[in-house]
Amino acid sequence: MEVLPEPQEDRALQELLDRESTLERRISEEDFLYSGLKDLDGILDLIALKFEIANFLLSRFDPNLKGSTGSTTTAELIRDKSTAAVDMLEELRNLNISEDQKSLITEAPGYDRVRDQFQTFILRGGGVFFQAKVDRSNRVKTVSRALNESLLKFTAPDDRYAQVVKTEELPGFLRRLVNFFLPILAPEDQAEPPYGIEEGEEIELSSQQMKMPLAQAIYYLESELLPQLQSALEQHPGSRGVQRQISSVENRLREYRNTTFRTRATPINLEKGFYTDWLSQYTAEGELLVTVPIGVRYRSGTNLDRLRELVQTEFVRRLAGKGICPALDEDYRFRKSLDSGRRGSSRLPSFKIDIAQGYREIKRLYPALSALENRQEFQQLIDTVRRRGRRRSQKLIENMIRSKELPRLP
DSSP states (O other), rough: OOOOOOOOOOOOHHHHHHHHHHHHHHHHHHHHHHHHHHOHHHHHHHHHHHHHHHHHTTTTGGGGGTTTTTHHHHHHHHHHHHHHHHHHHHHHHHHOGGGTTTTHHHHHHHHHHHHHHHHHHTTTTTGGGGGOOOOSHHHHHHHHHHHHHHHHHHHOOOOOOOSOOOOOGHHHHHHHHHHHOOOTTSSEEEEEEESSOOOOOOOOOEESOOOEEHHHHHHHIIIHHHHHHHHHHHTTTTOOOHHHHHHHHHHHHHHHOOOOOOOOSOOOOOOOTHHHHIIIOOOOTTEEEEEEEOOEEEEEOOHHHHHHHHHHHHHHHHHHHTSSSSHHHHHHHHHHHHHGGGGGGGSGGGTSSSSSHHHHHHHHSSSSGGGTHHHHHHHHHHHHHHHHHHHHHHHHHHHHHOOOOOOOOO
């Protein structure tokens, strides 16, 4: 239970904290029940509420009372609520959602309230609570070394490998044999390197269906699609097309509800994303994936995007459990414990930690690490490591990490 600042009988503050606790509990339960499903309105309400609590405390905060127990407790509570709100908003904006839904966040009714609360907080001088307390000791060296080694691991271009065998140059019988048994792994007339998608060549793709965890699929069909079809049938009574769609959805719901599956006792620890979703047909947490008729549009990404994701993943894993970031260490211990269930791994907990959240927690302590999110700055880091070598690049990265910046509302 959080310790209230002055005085403990403050009902207004207690009501805000109670509302926050109730909202956090509901969002957490939905996230667990529906395999990471995000309630946009609920999350925006929680972010705005955290800023409201921070503003309430800030309006009563007296910086001249430094050193007193009440002042210290109030300052820490302001820092916790405000930074948590910014982190939640950043997580929301970085979700991997369809391109045609990117604007839903900024256009949502609750976003205006979040923006107003954030601006009020900054105008009251709350920006000082975002300043990270950068450790000048060996921790900075540990972080810079981890980032430098992560960059070095992927500096060698992996899209310029030469073909080992060119099928079209094999003798007739062997060529037909390879074409019959290995049509995908060894196709004829393969393009020459470099491979992948370079900067400026990114394209937008679309699909009329998508995969989602079984629990999410049931929730979507039952709470979203079926009510829409029933409403359409009320507007057009007797429509056979709508009736067929309703029947199809009800049959699929019945099938999904009766579907049982067992998570792997020893799951394959593939990288979270394409290989997990499309090869194993299970989420990284071991839940069955099913196809749902939802149209989506998404960007292809580039080689630099792929490289940036690899570096961030390696960087966070190197620091997990090393005493650098308390929040990351807590997540690491949870993934390693039996309490984590299918969300963890006692053998390879670093493969189960939330990379995105871990990166945000480290970036909160060392704001200069936001360079990993910017394409131009990340490309400069890669070029620096390739040109300068291990020692000089680590020194440059260490100096970069010691810099400071304030977060901005996206």
